[in-house]
Amino acid sequence: MMSKNNKNKDLDFEKIINTPEFKSLVKRKAAFSRPYVIFFFAVFFSLPILTSYTSILEARAIGWMTWTWVYSFGIFIMVWVLTSIYMNKAKEFDKDVEEILKKNVL
Amino acid sequence: MDILSIAIFVGVIGLTLAITYWAAKQTTTASDFYTAGGSLTGWQNGMAIAGDYLSAASFLGIAGAISLNGFDGFYYSVGWLTAYLVVLFLIAEPLRNLGKYTMADMIGSRFQARKIRGAAALNTITIVLFYMLAQLVGAGALIKLLLGIDYWISVLIVGVMMTVYVLFGGMTATSWVQIIKAILLMAGTIIISFLVLLKFNFNFIGMFDAMRTATPHGEAFLHSGVVYKDPIGLISVLIALVLGTAGLPHILMRFFTVKDAKTARSSVIYAVWIIGIFYVLTIFLGFGAAKFVGADAIVAENAAGNMAAPMLAGVLGGELLESFVAAVAFATILAVVAGLVLSGASAIAHDIYGEIIKKGKVTEKQAVNAARIAALSVSVVSILLALGSEKLNVAFLVSLAFCIAASANVPTILFTIYWKRFNTTGAVASMLTGLIVALVLVAMSPSVVNPVEGAAFFVGNPIFPYTNPAIVSVPAGFLAAIIGTLVSSRGKDEVYYAEVKFKAETGYRELGR
Numbered sequence: 001m002m003s004k005n006n007k008n009k010d011l012d013f014e015k016i017i018n019t020p021e022f023k024s025l026v027k028r029k030a031a032f033s034r035p036y037v038i039f040f041f042a043v044f045f046s047l048p049i050l051t052s053y054t055s056i057l058e059a060r061a062i063g064w065m066t067w068t069w070v071y072s073f074g075i076f077i078m079v080w081v082l083t084s085i086y087m088n089k090a091k092e093f094d095k096d097v098e099e100i101l102k103k104n105v106l
Numbered sequence: 107m108d109i110l111s112i113a114i115f116v117g118v119i120g121l122t123l124a125i126t127y128w129a130a131k132q133t134t135t136a137s138d139f140y141t142a143g144g145s146l147t148g149w150q151n152g153m154a155i156a157g158d159y160l161s162a163a164s165f166l167g168i169a170g171a172i173s174l175n176g177f178d179g180f181y182y183s184v185g186w187l188t189a190y191l192v193v194l195f196l197i198a199e200p201l202r203n204l205g206k207y208t209m210a211d212m213i214g215s216r217f218q219a220r221k222i223r224g225a226a227a228l229n230t231i232t233i234v235l236f237y238m239l240a241q242l243v244g245a246g247a248l249i250k251l252l253l254g255i256d257y258w259i260s261v262l263i264v265g266v267m268m269t270v271y272v273l274f275g276g277m278t279a280t281s282w283v284q285i286i287k288a289i290l291l292m293a294g295t296i297i298i299s300f301l302v303l304l305k306f307n308f309n310f311i312g313m314f315d316a317m318r319t320a321t322p323h324g325e326a327f328l329h330s331g332v333v334y335k336d337p338i339g340l341i342s343v344l345i346a347l348v349l350g351t352a353g354l355p356h357i358l359m360r361f362f363t364v365k366d367a368k369t370a371r372s373s374v375i376y377a378v379w380i381i382g383i384f385y386v387l388t389i390f391l392g393f394g395a396a397k398f399v400g401a402d403a404i405v406a407e408n409a410a411g412n413m414a415a416p417m418l419a420g421v422l423g424g425e426l427l428e429s430f431v432a433a434v435a436f437a438t439i440l441a442v443v444a445g446l447v448l449s450g451a452s453a454i455a456h457d458i459y460g461e462i463i464k465k466g467k468v469t470e471k472q473a474v475n476a477a478r479i480a481a482l483s484v485s486v487v488s489i490l491l492a493l494g495s496e497k498l499n500v501a502f503l504v505s506l507a508f509c510i511a512a513s514a515n516v517p518t519i520l521f522t523i524y525w526k527r528f529n530t531t532g533a534v535a536s537m538l539t540g541l542i543v544a545l546v547l548v549a550m551s552p553s554v555v556n557p558v559e560g561a562a563f564f565v566g567n568p569i570f571p572y573t574n575p576a577i578v579s580v581p582a583g584f585l586a587a588i589i590g591t592l593v594s595s596r597g598k599d600e601v602y603y604a605e606v607k608f609k610a611e612t613g614y615r616e617l618g619r
Binding site for chain 2: 013014016017022025026029033036037040041044045047048049051052053057058062063064065066068069072073075076079080082083084086087090094097100101105
């Protein structure tokens with residue numbers, strides 16, 4: 001997304017980042033990411049906490065596959081699902097970024 | 107297995123050298139050398155990230171750890187995969203948008219002070235040397251076992267190969283070596299996993315049933331706690347695994363090999379699928395080795411279990427598969443050390459020589475020459491260190507490298523992008539505090555001082571109880587950033603935040619930068 005023009009020396013970044021479009025982009029990006037980041041850290045660190053301080057994950061889930069393994073496979077699935085969600089959402093933001101660049105730089 | 111093994115090894119060497127020859131012809135500028143001219147596609151870079159990331163610690167180490175310790179070995183797989191969510195959600199795109207060749211570029215886009223670049227380069231070099239030493243010593247031991255040649259010759263073979271790739275082919279050769287390695291590694295792992303499943307009659311659940319009685323640990327093999335009896339020690343390891351990836355210089359550098367943030371993003375998606383599937387398959391490697399090779403035989407070959415995967419291949423697929431898997435392990439190490447040489451060289455030639463000493467005023471020719479000289483120096487120093495370390499237990503250096511990355515690099519990277527008030531003092535304080543706290547605590551930990559003779563460098567009682575200090579050093583890195591920032595004055599650093607924030611979000615760049 002490189003800009004081809006030469007006006008950059010005159011760009012007032014302070015002004016651009018305070019435009020409503022840019023502020024809204026940053027805000028929506030954070031609002032999107034924050035819950036997921038908190039969620040995946042919580043899910044991840046719950047694993048050692050549950051295995052260390054409780055024995056609930058030691059119970060058998062399916063045959064001798066214990067809940068410890070099921071929970072871990074759940075983390076794998078979480079990683080794949082969250083990367084897909086991120087990918088889809090990021091495409092939306094790409095459009096807003098293009099708008100902002102068009103308006104302020106070109 | 108000798109003739110066959112040697113033939114497959116020579117095949118790997120020949121193929122990678124041919125690539126290097128081809129890559130050398132396209133490597134003329136500094137941008138070619140460090141980033142392959144930013145020409146990689148999403149899937150190419152995704153494969154290369156997987157090839158760069160899945161080191162001997164992942165392939166040989168996790169297979170061995172699961173085979174000997176059951177679920178506790180699998181923590182590494184879970185942690186090292188989840189780490190990519192941190193990379194994707196917080197780091198990859200702004201990093202691509204702000205940086206040029208190195209992590210220090212990205213931090214330097216906001217803070218012009220040379221001491222910042224110096225501290226970032228110091229962290230990069232420290233991480234690279236530790237990580238590299240672990241890989242080279244492991245490679246020496248591995249090839250010695252597999253081909254029966256002396257340790258020093260083994261280290262020299264790997265050392266010379268990595269030097270040739272980087273010196274002549276730069277990032278282009280390194281990337282393609284990593285892509286080929288990723289393909290070989292996935293192929294080898296899928297074949298072994300298939301054979302393991304075949305042995306269990308494709309009964310995935312039944313496999314867990316069988317494991318309950320297959321090892322000396324009994325049912326405990328299927329639970330957490332065979333190794334990690336202390337919760338704080340376990341959480342400390344997991345902090346280093348999940349945060350460290352986002353601060354590893356050789357991984358971060360890969361994001362500059364694509365043309366924009368969109369491609370950086372898609373390369374993470376490809377990498378996450380490849381790496382995730384690989385880590386799922388580590389279960390088959392580990393379970394298979396425990397069941398069909400047996401803990402006693404694995405430990406007899408290597409106390410840490412590093413030979414579990416090649417031994418399992420031998421049991422299941424005979425000499426052909428064992429030789430193939432040995433070559434895969436060899437390619438695995440080559441791809442990782444080449445990436446490390448390149449990121450070490452970038453810190454020395456681009457950050458220290460180009461930006462600090464020459465203040466960015468270097469010609470293209472000088473930049474490329476400096477990069478080559480730096481690559482050669484990094485290679486020679488690490489080969490010499492590895493030659494002197496045969497008898498040392500260096501396996502802990504990989505998790506130490508992750509710990510330093512998490513403690514010394516990650517706080518500064520995150521605050522540079524997301525905290526307006528953050529300033530030069532905070533960044534320097536954080537990078538140095540993270541590094542020093544991690545190093546000092548490891549020096550006092552059971553990895554260095556251990557009551558069991560031969561387990562570490564010194565015999566005695568460790569002052570710091572946990573082998574991985576991340577639980578202390580990571581908060582220390584973040585705290586130093588916050589305190590350093592708050593006690594120093596609001597300078598001009600905040601002015602640059604607007605520019606950095608705009609560029610980080612949009613990928614906007616001036617011409618010629």
